[in-house]
Amino acid sequence: MPRYEYRRFGYTTPPELSGGRPRDYKVAIVGAGPIGLALAIDLALKGVASVVLDDNDVVSIGSRAICWAKRTLEIFDRLGVGERMVEKGITWKVGRVYHRDRELYAFDLLPEAGHKMPAFINLQQYYVEQYLVDRARDFPELVDLRFKNNVIGIENSNSGATIKLETPDGTYNLAADYVVACDGARSPIRSMLGLEFRGQLFEERFLIADIEMQADFPADRRFWFEPTFHEGESALLHKQPDDIYRIDLQLGWDADPEEEKKPEKVIPRIKAIVGERPFEIDWVSVYTFQCSRLERFVHGRVIFAGDSAHVVSPFGARGGNGGIQDVDALGWRLAAVVKGEASEGIFERYNAERVHGADENIKNSARTTNFMTPKSDMEKMMRRAVLDLAAEMPFARRLINSGRLSVPCSLERFYNRHLSAAPLPPGRVAVDAPLEKNGEDTWLLSELDAGFTLVSFGGGAGPAIAGVRHMSVGADHGDLIDRRGFALDRYGTRLSYLFRPDQHICAVFRKPTEEYVRAVVDKELGR
Amino acid sequence: MGDFADDRLGTAGDDFYEALLEAHKGLSFEKSAALNARLVLILANRIGDLETLSAALTAARGSKE
Ligand SMILES: Cc1cc2nc3c(=O)[nH]c(=O)nc-3n(C[C@H](O)[C@H](O)[C@H](O)COP(=O)(O)OP(=O)(O)OC[C@H]3O[C@@H](n4cnc5c(N)ncnc54)[C@H](O)[C@@H]3O)c2cc1C
Numbered sequence: 339m340p341r342y343e344y345r346r347f348g349y350t351t352p353p354e355l356s357g358g359r360p361r362d363y364k365v366a367i368v369g370a371g372p373i374g375l376a377l378a379i380d381l382a383l384k385g386v387a388s389v390v391l392d393d394n395d396v397v398s399i400g401s402r403a404i405c406w407a408k409r410t411l412e413i414f415d416r417l418g419v420g421e422r423m424v425e426k427g428i429t430w431k432v433g434r435v436y437h438r439d440r441e442l443y444a445f446d447l448l449p450e451a452g453h454k455m456p457a458f459i460n461l462q463q464y465y466v467e468q469y470l471v472d473r474a475r476d477f478p479e480l481v482d483l484r485f486k487n488n489v490i491g492i493e494n495s496n497s498g499a500t501i502k503l504e505t506p507d508g509t510y511n512l513a514a515d516y517v518v519a520c521d522g523a524r525s526p527i528r529s530m531l532g533l534e535f536r537g538q539l540f541e542e543r544f545l546i547a548d549i550e551m552q553a554d555f556p557a558d559r560r561f562w563f564e565p566t567f568h569e570g571e572s573a574l575l576h577k578q579p580d581d582i583y584r585i586d587l588q589l590g591w592d593a594d595p596e597e598e599k600k601p602e603k604v605i606p607r608i609k610a611i612v613g614e615r616p617f618e619i620d621w622v623s624v625y626t627f628q629c630s631r632l633e634r635f636v637h638g639r640v641i642f643a644g645d646s647a648h649v650v651s652p653f654g655a656r657g658g659n660g661g662i663q664d665v666d667a668l669g670w671r672l673a674a675v676v677k678g679e680a681s682e683g684i685f686e687r688y689n690a691e692r693v694h695g696a697d698e699n700i701k702n703s704a705r706t707t708n709f710m711t712p713k714s715d716m717e718k719m720m721r722r723a724v725l726d727l728a729a730e731m732p733f734a735r736r737l738i739n740s741g742r743l744s745v746p747c748s749l750e751r752f753y754n755r756h757l758s759a760a761p762l763p764p765g766r767v768a769v770d771a772p773l774e775k776n777g778e779d780t781w782l783l784s785e786l787d788a789g790f791t792l793v794s795f796g797g798g799a800g801p802a803i804a805g806v807r808h809m810s811v812g813a814d815h816g817d818l819i820d821r822r823g824f825a826l827d828r829y830g831t832r833l834s835y836l837f838r839p840d841q842h843i844c845a846v847f848r849k850p851t852e853e854y855v856r857a858v859v860d861k862e863l864g865r
Numbered sequence: 866m867g868d869f870a871d872d873r874l875g876t877a878g879d880d881f882y883e884a885l886l887e888a889h890k891g892l893s894f895e896k897s898a899a900l901n902a903r904l905v906l907i908l909a910n911r912i913g914d915l916e917t918l919s920a921a922l923t924a925a926r927g928s929k930e
Contacts, residue, residue, distance in 0.1 A: 709882070716898070717886060717889070724882075731924075732872055733870060
């Protein structure tokens with residue numbers, strides 16, 4: 339398999355430095371990582387222009403995100419890149435947990451049928467970023483991608499923010515109504531605004547290696563506690579496209595990161611896992627992880643999303659996947675505010691929802707990392723008891739924590755549950771289902787692709803409301819036909835669900851009158 | 866052993882494990898062992914049924930050191 343070929347995106351002199359007339363920027367996005375790029379596409383799909391500024395001109399290099407969760411793939415699908423990613427990625431849903439050389443149990447992350455997207459794919463971050471850049475370029479009028487534009491200063495005010503940029507042609511200032519800081523874990527914008535990033539640093543080092551090798555290893559995620567092939571506490575193995583495998587090895591806190599990266603140290607460690615098969619090292623790093631976040635994600639006209647707002651240790655794949663959920667929660671709100679359809683106050687709700695999401699991700703990632711790094715003899719003994727009991731007692735398997743993998747964040751706490759008969763309460767993200775539309779196969783989520791949508795399950799008319807689409811789902815008649823029964827099973831019948839533009843349920847009605855529906859939409863938009 | 870093997874904590878399992886480690890935090894090994902001993906007694910009383918407790922003892926002994 340040919341390995342990924344890094345190509346420079348190229349630099350063009352910005353209009354500000356080539357004598358063009360100054361423009362009026364509504365949204366400036368700092369950082370063309372997965373989060374910044376996804377946000378620019380989401381805004382473009384809603385007709386809102388943005389300028390994306392990145393100090394670099396190439397995709398992410400080295401061993402970074404590989405596991406993309408179902409919800410992320412659903413969001414990517416809404417952005418128009420989900421299918422391409424699934425096609426290239428390695429699909430998996432089973433995780434296997436071993437103690438020494440014995441398999442303790444396996445878990446299935448998507449045991450039911452009737453979903454367009456799989457539980458997980460593995461796809462190197464460089465592919466994800468490249469596909470997002472390709473997609474962003476479908477909107478030349480709406481996404482202004484500027485590589486080698488390094489943000490070196492920022493001034494925040496009540497009516498906008500001005501950023502100072504450094505380019506190969508010199509420096510310039512750019513004023514925007516809103517600046518979204520997607521500038522990663524070391525966020526320069528965070529530092530420039532003097533914001534504190536607080537959390538827990540784990541005293542442990544991990545060797546993370548990507549190797550190229552011909553092998554028929556399964557796509558399953560495989561995790562070992564106290565592996566027989568490595569003297570450290572744990573090992574993790576993942577398969578990626580292009581015959582690349584990701585190996586994470588726990589090294590202990592005393593390991594010397596520089597020493598550990600040397601081929602003479604790395605090669606024997608890998609040989610111990612893969613045996614005598616030939617392999618080539620693609621990338622090796624030694625990482626230390628932390629779980630931290632900003633106290634608030636919204637600071638006047640500067641909004642944080644992705645790693646700039648929160649970072650986690652990677653064992654639940656909650657970093658990038660959490661960041662993409664930020665995009666989901668921010669895109670429609672930012673678009674609505676910029677278009678004058680919503681009040682600025684709704685960013686407070688973005689803040690509350692995503693701080694909640696980040697806390698959930700931090701809690702789960704920290705617990706996993708703590709389980710992987712026992713800090714005292716008693717912690718070690720306790721973990722040993724869990725592993726010993728797990729072989730025979732299923733309850734103990736649930737206590738083994740090799741990663742609580744990324745799931746959609748539920749927003750139930752932000753809504754009142756007023757209809758207890760509804761199988762899905764407000765706050766939950768829509769559950770997909772296969773449907774038929776005009777004789778063609780479709781998916782529920784593919785139909786919830788823009789704006790607020792009211793869906794009547796089991797048929798029924800909906801009120802005509804400006805800005806709210808209505809459709810009906812029925813077993814044999816309606817706008818969408820539920821031939822296989824998944825949708826009616828998941829949503830119930832004679833119930834109408836109102837979905838936000840990010841596919842979250844915001845209300846469930848027996849009788850969706852114009853007045854009720856409008857009131858909910860107005861509240862969401864802060865009107 | 867069926868009854869003991871079943872999962873009754875569900876997702877609260879992670880909450881419990883975290884709370885357990887928290888309770889032990891900063892204790893010497895001996896103090897930790899003493900905490901575990903008290904915990905066993907408190908839980909035994911809470912279960913309050915000798916037959917169940919005997920079966921639990923057997924199940925715990927049965928699994929290897
Ligand atoms: C070893 C490892 C494994 C991981 N595995 C997973 C996984 O399996 N699944 C998962 O979901 N997540 C995973 N993550 C986390 C994931 O990589 C991050 O969460 C993700 O990259 C965050 O995206 P982002 O766009 O917020 O930030 P980044 O990807 O860091 O992008 C930030 C961008 O901002 C740019 N920038 C920075 N400063 C400036 C500046 N001054 N001016 C202009 N531009 C600037 C940078 O060049 C960069 O392009 C992993 C991370 C690591 C380290």
